[in-house]
Amino acid sequence: MYLMMVLVAAFAYTLGGMYMKLSKGLSELVPSLLVYFFLIAGASIEAIAMNDSSLGVTYLFVVGLEFILAFLVGALLFRESYSHGNLFGVSLIVAGIILLSAGEC
Numbered sequence: 001m002y003l004m005m006v007l008v009a010a011f012a013y014t015l016g017g018m019y020m021k022l023s024k025g026l027s028e029l030v031p032s033l034l035v036y037f038f039l040i041a042g043a044s045i046e047a048i049a050m051n052d053s054s055l056g057v058t059y060l061f062v063v064g065l066e067f068i069l070a071f072l073v074g075a076l077l078f079r080e081s082y083s084h085g086n087l088f089g090v091s092l093i094v095a096g097i098i099l100l101s102a103g104e105c
Helices: 002-022 029-050 055-076 084-104
Strands: none
Touching: 002 029, 002 055, 029 055, 055 084
16 A cells, blocks of 8 residues: 555656646646646645655655656656666666665555
8 A cells, every 4th residue: 555655646746747847837827736736635645655654765765756757757748858877867766766665565
């Protein structure tokens, strides 16, 4: 259950970030409202997940997953390009998430 909640929280935060980009600096009403909806949803789900886990591990787990998902959304939906260094950095984050999850799942 913990892992599912962390995944859903990270996905909600990622959707919030996607709508940040689509809101054009919070000048578009619907995307701007969706920013707040998804960030509040992500924070709420993360808070529930933290109930039975440590703050540091859960927070870093969610932020790491959110970063990876945002990286993929940027590349796939917004056609953003990344360097080899960016890809290496993402691989380090993936390794960190695996190490963090080994003790929490």
